[in-house]
Amino acid sequence: xxxxxxxxxxxxxxxxxxxxxxxxxxxxxxxxxxxxxxxxxxxxxxxxxxxxxxxxxxxxxxxxxxxxxxxxxxxxxxxxxxxxxxxxxxxxxxxxxxxxxxxxxxxxxxxxxxxxxxxxxxxxxxxxxxxxxxxxxxxxxxxxxxxxxxxxxxxxxxxxxxxxxxxxxxxxxxxxxxxxxxxxxxxxxxxxxxxxxxxxxxxxxxxxxxxxxxxxxxxxxxxxxxxxxxxxxxxxxxxxxxxxxxxxxxxxxxxxxxxxxxxxxxxxxxxxxxxxxxxxxxxxxxxxxxxxxxxxxxxxxxxxxxxxxxxxxxxxxxxxxxxxxxxxxxxxxxxxxxxxxxxxxxxxxxxxxxxxxxxxxxxxxxxxxxxxxxxxxxxxxxxxxxxxxxxxxxxxxxxxxxxxxxxxxxxxxxxxxxxxxxxxxxxxxxxxxxxxxxxxxxxxxxxxxxxxxxxxxxxxxxxxxxxxxxxxxxxxxxxxxxxxxxxxxxxxxxxxxxxxxxxxxxxxxxxxxxxxxxxxxxxxxxxxxxxxxxxxxxxxxxxxxxxxxxxxxxxxxxxxxxxxxxxxxxxxxxxxxxxxxxxxxxxxxxxxxxxxxxxxxxxxxxxxxxxxxxxxxxxxxxxxxxxxxxxxxxxxxxxxxxxxxxxxxxxxxxxxxxxxxxxxxxxxxxxxxxxxxxxxxxxxxxxxxxxxxxxxxxxxxxxxxxxxxxxxxxxxxxxxxxxxxxxxxxxxxxxxxxxxxxxxxxxxxxxxxxxxxxxxxxxxxxxxxxxxxxxxxxxxxxxxxxxxxxxxxxxxxxxxxxxxxxxxxxxxxxxxxxxxxxxxxxxxxxxxxxxxxxxxxxxxxxxxxxxxxxxxxxxxxxxxxxxxxxxxxxxxxxxxxxxxxxxxxxxxxxxxxxxxxxxxxxxxxxxxxxxxxxxxxxxxxxxxxxxxxxxxx
Numbered sequence: 001x002x003x004x005x006x007x008x009x010x011x012x013x014x015x016x017x018x019x020x021x022x023x024x025x026x027x028x029x030x031x032x033x034x035x036x037x038x039x040x041x042x043x044x045x046x047x048x049x050x051x052x053x054x055x056x057x058x059x060x061x062x063x064x065x066x067x068x069x070x071x072x073x074x075x076x077x078x079x080x081x082x083x084x085x086x087x088x089x090x091x092x093x094x095x096x097x098x099x100x101x102x103x104x105x106x107x108x109x110x111x112x113x114x115x116x117x118x119x120x121x122x123x124x125x126x127x128x129x130x131x132x133x134x135x136x137x138x139x140x141x142x143x144x145x146x147x148x149x150x151x152x153x154x155x156x157x158x159x160x161x162x163x164x165x166x167x168x169x170x171x172x173x174x175x176x177x178x179x180x181x182x183x184x185x186x187x188x189x190x191x192x193x194x195x196x197x198x199x200x201x202x203x204x205x206x207x208x209x210x211x212x213x214x215x216x217x218x219x220x221x222x223x224x225x226x227x228x229x230x231x232x233x234x235x236x237x238x239x240x241x242x243x244x245x246x247x248x249x250x251x252x253x254x255x256x257x258x259x260x261x262x263x264x265x266x267x268x269x270x271x272x273x274x275x276x277x278x279x280x281x282x283x284x285x286x287x288x289x290x291x292x293x294x295x296x297x298x299x300x301x302x303x304x305x306x307x308x309x310x311x312x313x314x315x316x317x318x319x320x321x322x323x324x325x326x327x328x329x330x331x332x333x334x335x336x337x338x339x340x341x342x343x344x345x346x347x348x349x350x351x352x353x354x355x356x357x358x359x360x361x362x363x364x365x366x367x368x369x370x371x372x373x374x375x376x377x378x379x380x381x382x383x384x385x386x387x388x389x390x391x392x393x394x395x396x397x398x399x400x401x402x403x404x405x406x407x408x409x410x411x412x413x414x415x416x417x418x419x420x421x422x423x424x425x426x427x428x429x430x431x432x433x434x435x436x437x438x439x440x441x442x443x444x445x446x447x448x449x450x451x452x453x454x455x456x457x458x459x460x461x462x463x464x465x466x467x468x469x470x471x472x473x474x475x476x477x478x479x480x481x482x483x484x485x486x487x488x489x490x491x492x493x494x495x496x497x498x499x500x501x502x503x504x505x506x507x508x509x510x511x512x513x514x515x516x517x518x519x520x521x522x523x524x525x526x527x528x529x530x531x532x533x534x535x536x537x538x539x540x541x542x543x544x545x546x547x548x549x550x551x552x553x554x555x556x557x558x559x560x561x562x563x564x565x566x567x568x569x570x571x572x573x574x575x576x577x578x579x580x581x582x583x584x585x586x587x588x589x590x591x592x593x594x595x596x597x598x599x600x601x602x603x604x605x606x607x608x609x610x611x612x613x614x615x616x617x618x619x620x621x622x623x624x625x626x627x628x629x630x631x632x633x634x635x636x637x638x639x640x641x642x643x644x645x646x647x648x649x650x651x652x653x654x655x656x657x658x659x660x661x662x663x664x665x666x667x668x669x670x671x672x673x674x675x676x677x678x679x680x681x682x683x684x685x686x687x688x689x690x691x692x693x694x695x696x697x698x699x700x701x702x703x704x705x706x707x708x709x710x711x712x713x714x715x716x717x718x719x720x721x722x723x724x725x726x727x728x729x730x731x732x733x734x735x736x737x738x739x740x741x742x743x744x745x746x747x748x749x750x751x752x753x754x755x756x757x758x759x760x761x762x763x764x765x766x767x768x769x770x771x772x773x774x775x776x777x778x779x780x781x782x783x784x785x786x787x788x789x790x791x792x793x794x795x796x797x798x799x800x801x802x803x804x805x806x807x808x809x810x811x812x813x814x815x816x817x818x819x820x821x822x823x824x825x826x827x828x829x830x831x832x833x834x835x836x837x838x839x840x841x842x843x844x845x846x847x848x849x850x851x852x853x854x855x856x857x858x859x860x861x862x863x864x865x866x867x868x869x870x871x872x873x874x875x876x877x878x879x880x881x882x883x884x885x886x887x888x889x890x891x892x893x894x895x896x897x898x899x900x901x902x903x904x905x906x907x908x909x910x911x912x913x914x915x916x917x918x919x920x921x922x923x924x925x926x927x928x929x930x931x932x933x934x935x936x937x
Contacts, residue, residue, distance in 0.1 A: 455762025
């Protein structure tokens with residue numbers, strides 16, 4: 001088995017570890033030197049800015065304006081590389097130097113053209129190569145120019161940051177930009193900062209978006225190298241290959257660049273970068289120097305990590321398939337893979353390190369937005385890895401022209417790109433309120449009695465997990481089975497039911513957070529209204545009962561609210577990424593609870609013309625009738641009829657006025673349909689109650705947000721708080737939690753090994769989870785004992801809280817008459833010395849006939865002292881004979897005396913079934929002799 005930590009090393013990389021450590025040493029050794037540095041030799045007057053631009057009319061004005069604030073406009077030079085738009089016109093309006101190329105010759109060719117025609121090498125001490133979308137920070141030159149005080153430094157790399165002032169146009173664009181910004185933060189902090197330390201100076205890229213070179217080095221660098229798609233990798237390689245000097249870098253010399261916000265542009269740019277890197281590696285042969293060593297280590301790691309990232313999703317699917325489909329457990333491919341890696345190793349070795357890196361970047365950059373897309377960065381890394389591997393052979397097989405097309409640009413402060421900003425603290429508090437709901441459900445779930453639907457569900461899932469007969473492959477079962485397998489919840493709980501209810505807690509958290517996201521970020525509701533409505537959900541007793549039950553209802557609720565949270569803003573913004581994710585969530589909701597297809601059909605019918613509305617409404621009615629007969633029986637048995645009526649009435653009362661508000665009208669219509677379905681289905685409709693509860697709270701937040709007068713809002717909040725407090729009076733019915741481990745232990749210790757028991761729904765899986773073997777306990781079929789919930793019937797053997805062990809076919813009155821006669825004769829035996837309690841038990845026939853047979857045989861030849869006759873605690877008070885005898889002396893001597901022990905051992909060894917005891921042990925009280933529960937009369 002490959003250890004997970006080895007995967008961590010492969011994912012994080014030796015380079016990050018090595019250069020990150022060197023970077024830490026650089027940071028520690030450079031402290032306190034800022035105030036002692038000599039004045040800079042180069043000033044902004046000595047720096048020329050050279051910008052190659054191709055159709056950049058959207059951004060060139062802002063870029064030139066930001067540069068013109070930092071150095072004279074006469075120092076700024078623009079080369080328009082065959083632009084067909086207003087690039088040249090706008091550049092000249094900025095008062096800078098502008099030339100044009102007759103055709104698109106490529107960025108590298110344009111840079112060489114500009115250096116030559118403007119005579120920059122002769123006029124300036126340094127040239128800043130700038131992209132048209134780059135905006136320099138105000139202190140850029142304060143941090144970059146001092147690096148040239150070291151005469152060995154011939155190039156300075158700018159610290160790249162994403163341009164957050166030009167927001168992405170879609171959610172997918174936000175993911176792409178945030179991912180790229182995360183890459184910048186990690187590579188520059190953990191790689192480049194260490195690689196550009198003067199004692200260990202060897203970096204493979206001075207990015208061309210904002211790179212500064214000494215002019216004396218430029219004649220020695222072939223910028224427009226034929227066959228290369230981009231120039232910056234090759235220029236950096238030339239610096240080290242020709243030993244021109246070192247590269248400087250400061251994390252404080254920052255410049256913002258626009259990153260692609262469409263997938264097509266992102267993919268094209270990533271391909272260009274990857275291809276440019278491999279082409280530069282191909283062109284420059286390795287030597288025996290630090291740069292070649294660094295590059296070799298980096299290339300090897302890129303190949304290994306890329307292969308791992310590409311293979312990891314495939315391995316994860318192959319490893320999880322047998323967990324989801326037990327029939328594939330013996331499939332050869334999965335079996336072989338499982339010998340080397342499992343799901344836990346992949347999660348701990350690949351996913352967890354990536355999440356840790358994301359949290360680190362969010363803290364370092366002080367931007368919480370990184371956390372919003374945390375689950376998607378790993379798939380993006382897989383895409384990057386595929387791109388890196390695919391472009392590798394192209395570097396040897398293709399000849400690039402260097403011609404370029406810039407990604408689609410975004411104007412600064414683009415109108416409509418985003419709405420009003422949401423206060424960060426308020427959003428966090430609203431999220432905390434949502435998590436409070438999940439916390440309340442988690443605290444309540446252990447106290448609720450299991451419903452019959454939950455019992456059947458956990459038996460079915462447990463059978464699938466243990467590869468036992470009776471498993472089911474329904475959608476709900478597959479989701480629960482997958483969750484239990486991935487999270488190993490059964491290892492954290494002593495009860496299968498509690499482990500299953502953990503998924504209900506997670507589903508509640510997802511639903512509550514989705515509702516908050518919909519209200520705060522999608523519909524821009526006021527945070528006070530959202531927080532109060534969500535807290536009402538946390539304090540409502542009936543709502544918590546509905547949410548705490550594991551099964552179809554909780555999962556359908558999570559998928560439904562997640563779909564609403566994604567589809568609502570997706571429709572508003574026409575965002576394909578959100579619509580795709582929302583469609584997947586909606587499909588999952590319908591697959592989980594097919595009857596949830598009805599509300600969208602009804603809503604669509606209400607919004608379309610009559611000739612479409614009539615067939616849609618008819619289809620909804622037909623599906624309602626058909627699906628109602630196939631509804632899973634998911635009655636929330638801890639919910640009283642009165643509480644069910646209160647929930648439905650509340651949903652109607654909230655949804656009707658919500659129809660008057662445009663922003664939530666469609667949601668209100670859907671809630672009315674779900675409430676009507678639940679009322680019509682009766683108790684079977686309880687599967688819809690979780691989704692109904694959360695969506696009703698969402699509507700309530702919308703109604704509170706509509707109250708614009710502070711006084712009215714205050715009164716509304718007071719009313720809501722009062723209702724919430726009143727809701728706590730509907731306290732969930734509490735069931736005493738059972739100790740299945742004790743029950744399983746009693747069965748194992750007090751019944752013969754060949755005894756077969758049957759257990760009712762829910763109890764079967766709990767007993768197997770507690771350690772009973774499958775051949776001892778069944779769900780049906782012939783058996784000696786039945787384990788049921790409740791008081792039981794017939795001859796009860798033992799009780800454990802709400803569990804009862806009883807004989808299946810044995811009558812309630814067994815051999816009591818025989819035991820009465822034998823006990824009274826034995827109680828009168830003068831050679832049997834007993835206490836009053838033992839004499840009373842013998843006289844009343846309360847001692848097992850097998851024990852009395854042994855006592856009668858012993859007392860025929862020996863005088864014996866019986867200190868106690870007893871039974872186990874679960875059997876007390878049920879009329880079961882006492883099966884345990886404590887002998888304290890034989891012939892006047894204690895049982896630990898050799899002669900007494902010899903007599904006792906001889907008699908015990910002579911006993912044959914069914915009279916032979918199951919165990920004998922010596923205690924301070926005496927010899928404790930025990931018989932198992934009798935299987936037959």
